[in-house]
Amino acid sequence: MREILITENPDIDNILNYLLKNRGKMLRPKMVYLTASLQPHDPDVIRDIAIAVELIHMASLVHDDVIDYAATRRGRPSVNNRWGNQISVLTGDYLFATAFNLINQHSLPAVTDTLSHTIKIMCSGEIKQLFMLYNINISEEEYYDKTYRKTACLFAASCKIGALGSNLPEEQMTLLQQYGLCLGYAYQIIDDVLDFVSDTSTLGKPAGSDLLQGNITLPVILGLKDEESGLKLRSLLQNKELSSDKMPRILEILQKTGAINDSIKYSRMFLQLALELIDKLPPSNGVKGLKELSTYLLEEYYQKLNVLNGEDRRSTSGTSY
């Protein structure tokens, strides 16, 4: 990855190295490698596909941090915080272009198509979301569309391009793509829940940050539907300039109405679906790896939630996955 990214200019390399040193879980490249492993393949091709999807993910994070005015990313100052918005916009563009340039070295038009189409979905989704900020009338369906565009579509694409790279049969590719989709939903829902129940020390931002920025997520949508407390929640959220001192009362409603727990249940349901899809594939180390990836990834979150959300432990741990 370093080899592909690095230029001859020390100023640019400094930014790129900063990004490379601050990598996350590398989930998307892992999905590419695992799905591709289900069939013999050219390792160089799969490596470049895996790098390309991570570059696209990195680019979208760099641009997202500009969009969200984020000061930190993975516990360190964000690129926009350290170098400003101008550098961030250009660095993101550079990463996108590098990804397409890399994929194009191989004859893989279906991969380019999947990735470019996915970026279109992600960007138009984010634009839609910006126009829907502070809209508390957002439906569950709209939330799932938003989640698809924000997270699930790139998870699905990662599995699809791994499958494309190793020429998996169409049927298996579809299963893997759906697996990625379900995992993406499970992951994003739990991320949205964590935003409410975590504290600054765990999350690096205050509880309810999403809501404070006008991003209405599943727990709030479910809370608003509650017959008893929905109206109270609505009146708390009515004011666009929501202050963080209302957050304890909002959180209390989300807990009391079961909106938090139900959201966790939905996440587990999507994880369950993902695992069921994977089970339809012939057993192999790759399939085992994909199962482990998904349970490992989400179990970590569920456990964090159990600790943070102690009193709800019994009611959620009963859900099977």
Next chain:
Amino acid sequence: MREILITENPDIDNILNYLLKNRGKMLRPKMVYLTASLQPHDPDVIRDIAIAVELIHMASLVHDDVIDYAATRRGRPSVNNRWGNQISVLTGDYLFATAFNLINQHSLPAVTDTLSHTIKIMCSGEIKQLFMLYNINISEEEYYDKTYRKTACLFAASCKIGALGSNLPEEQMTLLQQYGLCLGYAYQIIDDVLDFVSDTSTLGKPAGSDLLQGNITLPVILGLKDEESGLKLRSLLQNKELSSDKMPRILEILQKTGAINDSIKYSRMFLQLALELIDKLPPSNGVKGLKELSTYLLEEYYQKLNVLNGEDRRSTSGTSY
């Protein structure tokens, strides 16, 4: 273009339509059409290549306006002015992805390679430029590198991909690419000159805007080299927080030292080179069109300069092209 861009979401379409209504000279697609016209070709392929390069140009303008804090673009409020930086970043990304998605519909890996590589050059060039702002020790060589990355490389790429789309022989493609390169230099130099000699009513921004933003261009580089007035210019530019009230004195030096006139001469020299390159191709309507495009494009500017820069008319109009 509208067909390719438009989504199902009215908010996004509103932004895209706004951009589509405010198109410029469409230089780059014209270059694609004209170069492609030198040989029989599939019109659908060439149309998509032409659209793709314009989408990339549009994307880079939308992002540039965020980077330069530009309030207007082509006489109307810029996207960032009207919808904010967030929407602008995402709209640019959407346009980039749409361009790659479109090209990928045809089997044209060399076109994708040229375009993705060009974007990398453009972005890394802009990052370099940001680190070189207010650096008055920039050399002529560095200025030409900056100009190559900012303008000339996409002009060259436009000619190259037109040639690729109609399968022109390698030799002709190289000539056309070099033609684009020279035209790009001629165009950018004159744009940099106009920034000094135009006024707000013509340019929509005050004279010397580039310099005020720390962008050191050819006239200043040439002025600084003047034995007599170079040091005086240097002392005027020493202070990073250059105020616009110094601009009349700076402009006076640039005029007196011949830095403005010499820059115009360099631009004309590049135009001359471009026309000589084109003359090496077998005569055709396409070749005629490319010659007309370049002279028409630059003559308009030279004439504007003659009007603005009245007293220099005799000294510059002598240069042949």
